[in-house]
Amino acid sequence: xxxxxxxxxxxxxxxxxxxxxxPLAAAxxxxxxxxMWAHLVGGMVAPLLLVLAAPVxxxxxxxxxxxxRRLSRLLRSAPARVLAHPVVxxxxxxxxxxxxxxxPIFDAMRDQPLVHxxxxxxxxxxxxxxYASVIGPDPRPHPPGRVLxxxxxxxxxxxxxILAKFLYANPPAGLAVxxxxxxxxxxxxxxxxxxAVVIVIxxxxxxxxxxxxxxxxxxxxGRLPERA
Amino acid sequence: MTAAAVRAARPAQxxxxxxxxxxxxxxxxxEAVFHQLLHWHHxxxxxTPAIGLVSDGVFHAISWFATIAGLFLLADLRRHDALNWRxxxxxxxxxxxxxxxxxxxxxxxxxxxxxxxxVSDVFVYDLAWNLTAMAMILAGGVLVWLTRAGAAVQVExxxx
Numbered sequence: 001x002x003x004x005x006x007x008x009x010x011x012x013x014x015x016x017x018x019x020x021x022x023p024l025a026a027a028x029x030x031x032x033x034x035x036m037w038a039h040l041v042g043g044m045v046a047p048l049l050l051v052l053a054a055p056v057x058x059x060x061x062x063x064x065x066x067x068x069r070r071l072s073r074l075l076r077s078a079p080a081r082v083l084a085h086p087v088v089x090x091x092x093x094x095x096x097x098x099x100x101x102x103x104p105i106f107d108a109m110r111d112q113p114l115v116h117x118x119x120x121x122x123x124x125x126x127x128x129x130x131y132a133s134v135i136g137p138d139p140r141p142h143p144p145g146r147v148l149x150x151x152x153x154x155x156x157x158x159x160x161x162i163l164a165k166f167l168y169a170n171p172p173a174g175l176a177v178x179x180x181x182x183x184x185x186x187x188x189x190x191x192x193x194x195x196a197v198v199i200v201i202x203x204x205x206x207x208x209x210x211x212x213x214x215x216x217x218x219x220x221x222g223r224l225p226e227r228a
Numbered sequence: 229m230t231a232a233a234v235r236a237a238r239p240a241q242x243x244x245x246x247x248x249x250x251x252x253x254x255x256x257x258x259e260a261v262f263h264q265l266l267h268w269h270h271x272x273x274x275x276t277p278a279i280g281l282v283s284d285g286v287f288h289a290i291s292w293f294a295t296i297a298g299l300f301l302l303a304d305l306r307r308h309d310a311l312n313w314r315x316x317x318x319x320x321x322x323x324x325x326x327x328x329x330x331x332x333x334x335x336x337x338x339x340x341x342x343x344x345x346x347v348s349d350v351f352v353y354d355l356a357w358n359l360t361a362m363a364m365i366l367a368g369g370v371l372v373w374l375t376r377a378g379a380a381v382q383v384e385x386x387x388x
Contacts, residue, residue, distance in 0.1 A: 192288070
């Protein structure tokens with residue numbers, strides 16, 4: 001595995017696990033603020049770290065030829081293409097949160113360990129799928145348009161902010177109002193920092209791509225490349 | 229490129245980069261100063277829930293995105309030597325003024341999501357708020373007009 005960076009993957013997995021097990025997950029059972037920390041770490045930071053670690057590139061470099069080809073074929077398949085579309089990935093990720101808080105799933109998650117694990121697995125997986133679809137550094141056979149991706153990014157950030165305020169205004173039954181409000185504010189303000197990081201990465205990728213395009217254009221025009 | 233050609237380059241990008249950053253900047257100032265430091269109004273004032281939630285959420289997302297995207301457009305102008313600071317500043321004032329006027333009229337008065345401050349003489353605050361907004365629009369508009377694409381070209385063609 002020499003030369004392949006697997007440290008970022010380890011960090012992502014560790015952050016994902018911290019939301020599902022251990023002291024944070026235990027505290028999340030009793031207090032909404034802790035639950036929201038688990039959501040931020042497990043549902044936002046962990047998938048972001050996982051995606052930035054470029055897991056597909058890592059797999060393609062380390063796997064034998066046959067499984068690597070299978071993985072590559074799987075990623076180019078029609079279902080994978082649909083799942084990785086920003087609109088679909090956003091619906092699964094941001095939409096999944098609305099379903100969690102607006103249906104009895106939230107209560108079930110607090111009562112039944114199996115539901116808790118499933119919900120958490122969904123949050124990590126859907127979050128990673130979403131980040132991969134908008135800012136994934138892995139090779140993408142069908143990259144989405146940047147304007148569409150920007151619109152989806154704005155819509156999901158809006159959805160997250162609206163849900164945070166909705167929870168602030170409509171605390172789930174059986175929870176202390178002050179606790180829910182603190183958690184909702186945490187979701188709103190701390191979430192905004194993660195969102196800012198994602199926007200910076202998205203814009204930086206666009207900026208870099210535009211720089212490559214314009215220096216190629218000036219080379220074609222017979223001029224020296226413009227300074228980067 | 230000559231100095232005049234550089235100043236005339238990418239007029240739309242200079243403008244939009246400023247507008248985007250201006251919208252983000254004024255939304256940030258509103259949120260940091262009036263919501264969080266002064267506590268004059270809060271992010272959610274429990275008055276008309278449905279519209280308040282959705283409009284605030286959408287505007288938070290757009291302003292957040294606009295701040296960052298506007299600065300990347302600025303960086304793109306700099307690397308192409310096409311940055312015109314006067315036009316960019318005009319865009320910032322226009323974006324900030326337009327957003328503040330929208331906030332002060334539609335969000336505060338039409339939708340009633342929140343008021344600037346919960347006092348009896350809120351009219352004075354509304355007046356100051358919207359006059360500031362209009363002053364920014366006016367100043368920004370003048371700068372954008374002075375730096376319009378045709379302005380530089382006209383000077384060059386003047387002898388004809």
